[in-house]
Amino acid sequence: MSTEISIRKRLGNFSLAVDLCSSGGVTGLLGASGCGKSLTLRCISGILKPDEGRIVINGKTVFDSRKGINLPPQKRHVGYLFQNYALFPNMTVEQNILCGIRSEKDAAVKAETVRRMISSMQLSGLEHHRPFELSGGQQQRTALARILVGKPEILLLDEPFSALDSFLREQLITEMKSLLGSFQGDSIIVTHNRNEAYELCSSLAIMENGRLTETGNTRKIFSNAGTRAGAVLTGCKNIVGAEKTGEHEVRVPEWGISFFTEKAVRDDLAAIGIRAHYFGPDRMQNRFPVKITEQIEEPFAWIIKFRYGNQNAESESIWWRTDKGSYDPSSETGYLGVAPEDIMLLYDTEEEKHGKDRK
């Protein structure tokens, strides 16, 4: 099971350049809306023709601009779950799923395949319902059944949970996880939601402005995103410009303090990121006096905004997130520390560097 994608595509002012290799498992494409995630899926599935490049799915070349190969979507055997599920409104659940069967001619075999898929996707009793009579979750399961019944080589899921409310979302993520686990081929999930990406994907590609800025193991990217975009997309609240002052020491001019880091600092350091829950009064390293400016109560946690003693007036307050019970909301000052291994070192991408040079 392997997928190899290398595509270039220009659309007006926007240009897409994606090089992605996946060898089994679930790959997440994480990026803000409009960064080209869905465009990438369209190129892979053959709905959109890239200007140049190569797409190989499980050893089968479906697109190669140099060899003049461009298979139509019908022959790529791609399972594409659209954001709105794209169920055919004029057909019942059963007829929709029947549409997904490829190359089987015998009507009895087809009916039996559909029947088994309906029961395994928990759609029994809904066979003759039309899509608009189904709940969001049922629509998603119907769309997945329609895709899986055709035995696709690869699954492409475009924001699979964006059409659902948050309660249903959590339930369906669990279902999706077990479904993806039992799927033989590769899967690519497009999302702008870091929780979905973290829960479902074994590897992650962070996308910004039509380019992949970081790729790698999901856990590793979350623990140390290498770029500002990566830090923002993985939910890092505190990102601030910083400069190298020693092999393991960085200075943050805006906050008026220096931090020790576990990782060696490169000369071209641009910023550091510290996740809101990595601060703590009991962390003894990088410990400084702080002044609390704002407290927001959540069901099971406190979000606290604080400032360092010498912090610039223009600089934004810093976020600290802590469990309830371990924090006394009446305090106004105190000491907060952060472990050296929890400080993410962020560097500019090639493009940002060029952008700076031009300025």
Added chain:
Amino acid sequence: MDWYPLWNSLRIAAVSCAVVFFLGIWLAFEVAKMPRIIKGILDVFLTLPLVLPPTVCGWFLLMIFGLNHPAGQFLMKFGFQFVMRWPGGILAAIVVSFPLMYRTARGAFESFDETLSWSGRTLGLSDTYIFWRIRMPVCRQGIMAGAVLAFARALGEYGATSMLIGYTPGKTATIATTVYQLWRTNDNNGALRWVLVNLAISTVVLLCINFLEDGEKQKKGRRQ
């Protein structure tokens, strides 16, 4: 009472409506895919008969299919002529009613959610299947409304028809030309009979359109 005009009107409207139905759908589908500038030009050209006086359309048809004009002379070689013959009525009705079918069908196609056709293609369905089994049924209401409008327009066509095929009782007479002819010859009672026939047909057509629009609303209402 001689029912020939009713029969003649109905066959002209039916044949022209069938032609306009497929022609309108085909052109609407093709034009909707074209680049914007070409789309704009074609759109003007294809909608022109809707705003031109029918007599102007009739004049153009005479300039093309008239017996002293190229297409007319070419067809004469095969012993076929449109001028002063009832099939000419079909031609006139096609030209005049085409924009109604084309416009409504294009509106329906443009509001079609393209991801449906994309998902059909990734599922392995042929483009023909997607067109006839998904795109057409989803756009059905709009297309049917267009067809009914085109039929009604063809049935009521007077200007271009009278210029191209004139009025010959029992040969080219239609309901519309008969009403004018009877009134002109002071047979007001005869004219009234055909007026009533016309009112009856038009009422049925309008009821059909309302029925289709109601269906559309109900379907949308249920979805929300």
